[in-house]
Amino acid sequence: MAEVIQKKLQGELQKDLSKPVSGRQELEVQLTENKIMKEELALLDGSSVAFKLLGPILVKQELAEARATVGKRLDHITAEIKRYKSQLRDLERQSEQQRETFAQLQQEFQTAQAAEAGLLGRPDTALGVGEGKE
Numbered sequence: 001m002a003e004v005i006q007k008k009l010q011g012e013l014q015k016d017l018s019k020p021v022s023g024r025q026e027l028e029v030q031l032t033e034n035k036i037m038k039e040e041l042a043l044l045d046g047s048s049v050a051f052k053l054l055g056p057i058l059v060k061q062e063l064a065e066a067r068a069t070v071g072k073r074l075d076h077i078t079a080e081i082k083r084y085k086s087q088l089r090d091l092e093r094q095s096e097q098q099r100e101t102f103a104q105l106q107q108e109f110q111t112a113q114a115a116e117a118g119l120l121g122r123p124d125t126a127l128g129v130g131e132g133k134e
Contacts, residue, residue, distance in 0.1 A: 016095075038070045
């Protein structure tokens with residue numbers, strides 16, 4: 001029974017961890033893409049033309065504006081990654097606490113079972129007989 005509960009607990013913890021992990025992975029991809037874009041924009045001189053993709057259309061954009069947009073996007077992505085890292089740390093800490101609590105409860109349950117089995121094996125102790133009352 002304890003194994004079933006433990007497996008359910010682990011399943012729930014994995015489910016809780018999967019969302020931030022996948023979100024962080026997506027952000028890491030976006031971060032890499034935007035870093036490459038920033039590097040490419042840095043190679044352009046002031047006479048170069050930049051275009052921005054809006055749906056299916058390319059729209060002309062000032063180079064300074066494109067650089068600023070990419071910089072802001074990088075800042076935002078970096079902040080989100082930090083938030084996900086913090087969330088993952090909190091979830092891992094919570095998971096560890098739940099494991100410790102479960103182990104403690106399991107130990108208490110086993111101790112109670114052993115004590116109960118010991119008392120059931122000696123009916124005279126359960127009734128107060130043979131405790132030095134003469």
